[in-house]
Structures are given as C-alpha cells and as structure tokens.
Amino acid sequence: MKSEAYSSLSKIDWAQHVQVNFEKNIDGTVYHLVYLGTAGVRNNSNGENNGNLRERLKWHLCDNKGVPALCHGTMSTYRRTIGSLLLDDLVAGNNQTLIDDFLCKNFVIYYIEYPGNFAEVQNEVSNDENILINKLQPIFNLDKNPNATISGTITNTIRIRRQKIEKTSKIKWCETKTKVSQAPSKELPQQTSHKSTAKGNCIEFTVRKNENVAAVASSIPNLPSGPCSIELFTESHSPVKLYINGKIRIIRTNNRTVTSYFNSPDTMLGNLAKWKIIRDEMNDSKNTIEKIVVRVCALQVTQTSASEIQPKPIKKLPAASVQNDELRISGNFKVVMICAKKKQKSFFTQYPNVSFASAPIQTRQRFPDAPGPQNNGTWRDFLNYNQNDKNLLCAYQLYTNSIYQSLYNKLKDSFYILSAGWGLVRSDYKLPNYDITFSTAANPQNQRSNNLISPPVFNDFKQLNTGKMEDIIFVGTPEYLPLFYKLTSHLPNKKIIYWKKRSVPTLFPAPNNTYVYRFYNTTVKTNWHYKLANDICNGIIP
Numbered sequence: 001m002k003s004e005a006y007s008s009l010s011k012i013d014w015a016q017h018v019q020v021n022f023e024k025n026i027d028g029t030v031y032h033l034v035y036l037g038t039a040g041v042r043n044n045s046n047g048e049n050n051g052n053l054r055e056r057l058k059w060h061l062c063d064n065k066g067v068p069a070l071c072h073g074t075m076s077t078y079r080r081t082i083g084s085l086l087l088d089d090l091v092a093g094n095n096q097t098l099i100d101d102f103l104c105k106n107f108v109i110y111y112i113e114y115p116g117n118f119a120e121v122q123n124e125v126s127n128d129e130n131i132l133i134n135k136l137q138p139i140f141n142l143d144k145n146p147n148a149t150i151s152g153t154i155t156n157t158i159r160i161r162r163q164k165i166e167k168t169s170k171i172k173w174c175e176t177k178t179k180v181s182q183a184p185s186k187e188l189p190q191q192t193s194h195k196s197t198a199k200g201n202c203i204e205f206t207v208r209k210n211e212n213v214a215a216v217a218s219s220i221p222n223l224p225s226g227p228c229s230i231e232l233f234t235e236s237h238s239p240v241k242l243y244i245n246g247k248i249r250i251i252r253t254n255n256r257t258v259t260s261y262f263n264s265p266d267t268m269l270g271n272l273a274k275w276k277i278i279r280d281e282m283n284d285s286k287n288t289i290e291k292i293v294v295r296v297c298a299l300q301v302t303q304t305s306a307s308e309i310q311p312k313p314i315k316k317l318p319a320a321s322v323q324n325d326e327l328r329i330s331g332n333f334k335v336v337m338i339c340a341k342k343k344q345k346s347f348f349t350q351y352p353n354v355s356f357a358s359a360p361i362q363t364r365q366r367f368p369d370a371p372g373p374q375n376n377g378t379w380r381d382f383l384n385y386n387q388n389d390k391n392l393l394c395a396y397q398l399y400t401n402s403i404y405q406s407l408y409n410k411l412k413d414s415f416y417i418l419s420a421g422w423g424l425v426r427s428d429y430k431l432p433n434y435d436i437t438f439s440t441a442a443n444p445q446n447q448r449s450n451n452l453i454s455p456p457v458f459n460d461f462k463q464l465n466t467g468k469m470e471d472i473i474f475v476g477t478p479e480y481l482p483l484f485y486k487l488t489s490h491l492p493n494k495k496i497i498y499w500k501k502r503s504v505p506t507l508f509p510a511p512n513n514t515y516v517y518r519f520y521n522t523t524v525k526t527n528w529h530y531k532l533a534n535d536i537c538n539g540i541i542p
Helices: 003-008 053-061 067-072 077-086 095-106 118-136 154-173 175-182 213-218 258-263 274-282 379-385 403-414 478-488 528-537
Strands: 023-026 029-032 196-199 202-208 228-233 249-251 291-298 333-338 415-419 423-426 471-475 495-499 515-519
Touching (some): 003 095, 053 077, 053 095, 077 095, 077 154, 213 258, 213 274, 228 258, 249 258, 258 274, 333 403, 403 415, 403 528, 423 478, 471 528
Parallel strands (some): 495 515
Antiparallel strands (some): 023 029, 202 291, 228 249
16 A cells, blocks of 8 residues: 555544565555455365456446445455545445545555466465465554454554444344345345254254344253353355354353344454344355354353263274275375473563463463463464464474474374364464363373363364375374364364274274275384384374
8 A cells, every 4th residue: 555545544643653574666656564364275165266366456446336335245345445434334325435545546456376277376375365464564454463352553553443433334234134134025035944853961952044043042952051162164165154154152251042142243354143143144245155064162161961971882893994906096195193291481572481281270281272462362273373473383393202203203283282271283383381181190180081172172173185086094083083083074084093902992992984994914012103104204104
C-alpha cells in the first residue's frame, strides 16, 4: 500500500506507531507491505483444489460485495478490513465502489510462484505464510498475526474497528434475513425430524446447510448439558473453518444446554450468534457444505458405567492380520513416531517457568487447552502465534534421544511426532516442555487417558498432510494407538503399524481397514520401537 494512503483510512487514529517491516520503492513511490496471503493451496469441501491466484484476487476485488455476501460471511476478510477503516457501513449506498476505488488507487500486488502440484507444495506454502506473518506482522493480517490480540498495537485497533463495523452493518442489513431464518419455511425446513446416535457418553446428530443448529439441538432427546465437549465436522473433515472441522469447543458451566451455547454470541466475531456463523460457513458460495455432524460428549462420566467408557477388547484377529509376507510401501511415505519422556529445556521467552501437564497441581503448570496469557485464546493458540520464539525447540530437537534428530536428517518434512500433550505435529514444529503421557505408571497430574473423550479434553494438533499415494508408518507402542487413530482415521492412506508380536493389540482395534499391522521381529523388549526407528534411518524397511 502507498505510504501516503494511511490518511485516507480516517476511521482510526494513525498517530499510533505503525511498524513497517518491509517497504519497496516503485517508480519513486514508497509502498508498505500491509497484507500477505496464499492462493491455490486449500481443498474445497469435495477434497478438490480449484483455486488459483486469479480466483483469489476476484474474491478480494470483484466478487461477493453486496448484502448477501455480508450476511452469509462470504465477503473477503481483507475487503471488510479496508471498508471498516474507510467507512461506517460496509454496504450502504455506493460504499463498495468507494472501497474498489481505494484499492485500485493505492495497492500493488506482488506474487511468488511455487512450482509443483498441490500435494507437493501445500505444506511449504502454508509454512512460509505462517513464518512471514509472524516475522513481518503486516498490519492488515488479522489472523495468525501475534499483534492482533495485543492491546495498544495498531493491528489490534484495526481488528476491534472491523468487528464493530461488521457487527453494526449486519444488524442493519441482515435483520430481515435473520427474522425470516427463524420462521418455518420451505427454504429453511426447521421442522424436519432429526435422528441422533449414542456412542458411549457422546451423542451425534446431523445438521443440514439451511438449518439452525441451535433449533436442531433443542429437538434432540437426552442431549448432554453442563460440562461437555462439542465438535462439528464433515465426513471428509474438510474444509477447515472456524467452527466446522475446527477445534473442539467446551461448555464448562453447569446446566448450560447445547442450544443456549449455539444461541449465544461469539464476541470475537462481532457478537454474531454462533448458529448464524455455522450456517454461514455451510452456505459459503465457494465451499458449500450440505451436511455436518455435531458430536456432543458429556465431560462428567461418573454416571457412565465402566463398560461404556473403556475400550472394548476384541477377539484376536487371524494371523494374517499381522503380515509376514513381503510388504509393499509407497516410494514416498511419512513416518509418525511417538514422543519420549526425557526432554531438553524448551520454553516461552515471556513465560520461562511455565510447563504443561494433563491435570496441573503446581503453580507453574498449565493445561495446553486452558486459557492462555491475558485470556486471548488458549496456550495452544499462544504456541501457534509464537513459533518464532528463539527459546522454543523444534519437536525433533526437544527429545534427548538422538534418534529423533536422525529421523529428521533422513526424512525432513516426511517425519512427524505424535505427542501425548500436543497431538500430531510436524517434526520441525516448536514445542515447550511438557510432562504428559499415556503411561499409567506416571504421576496422576501427568497421565492422559486412552479414552480420549474423558476429561480433560485435548484439542490435539492434526498437522499430518499426505499425498493420495503416500503410506504412513507408525513407530510406537500400543498405548498411543487411540490418539494415532483419532488423528489419522479420516485419511484414506494406508497406515502401517509395526508390532513386536504376531497377534494384534486387542485393547485398541483399528477403526477401519486402512490400518495394517506388520510383525517386527526383534528380541528387544523395552523401547523396541527405537530399534525400528534406527532401521528406518538406515534405509531398512522391515
């Protein structure tokens, strides 16, 4: 953006310090880097990638400008940001034309092409975007920018201004649509009967794209209330949006119903009701979602019998289930190895004494998904925003055993780590010290249950990205299998689980036939998976 253009964005006080981390002189005019993004690196709801730079620019500059785009949430976030700084209403009169004129007059677009197909470059582009936003902190990047939640920064001021104008514009222009949506009609079939399915202490039900999830929830019998977790997902677990296929939500207040939760406002999104946000996510013109599943799980399991919450043993499978014949593995494969107890020192510079536990009892301990500093998101969110912290170590550096470094040297970005505290992460993703394990021999505050829906509920990272023809090799012990299943069961890839016995672990049966057990012949009894990892480092696939 032209350095002289700030004065035209008159709705906030630019007397605040604007830190410019990158500028460029073009034909004698100074331009500041104020926003960066990606194009063509995300799948749509059908698992397809039809995006490109032209489509991304059309979205920002040409499409989705009017009242429907505002009310359904399809107006570009960047466009809403600029509009909020220019005007007091996003869609009144010729306001969208004024936004167009400002963009055309004051901005220059630069792009960098990443050669290769979608599967090859997706991770690299996404990682570079995260690094650049964290390092350069463009003022109009309100997502992933650490300054967005820091009071007194210009980006935080911009974020608050956009929320305010977006809220008032929606109240003014979307009021009629809201009233219509709350009334029964052919377009919004709220009277449709809904079936629910009980799974342990969870209940699942479906919601269609034009339905009010709060109204649907009110019709579901025996739905948990009070402390419970809520997860919204599609069958394919894509696309990932704020609510749908996003993080697990938690109701912590006793006797609060799921219906009241969805009727309540999201204070981070202009106090718009949560059910409206979810409906708009489903009706996104670029990524329409026909149906979602809502899973509600009670967090108070004292009323539930042990037989309902414990994994049920299955009969020993035939010997063929643990393969002894020649194993064919794709030329490109990913390796997932479980974490280890012994760790190097790794910490947040701002909070050097904080460590993480499953059930904190010490003042320095925190739960990963508890509210973070200044209640701006969780500690997990804080970790995402601080990946450039020089005192945090990459996951492959965190564990003292040298096998993690060796696997990284061998596999680079094809190596992932399954952490009991953080989930499935890239090996170069930075983690702080934590003491969380599935081992029942550990102290109670450090134990995590194999029954993953038991409290406390972790919003585990799910960072594994694979191509369609890439196999996934699991290196670890059986107590980590439920977490591995949870974070990979949506992937169609073949998952190869090595096991030192000729029969499968009966307590943790595989959820579908994409998982294959493979016998690993070894005389090592303790930490045998380290020997397997060493074989892989040496190019030996048993």
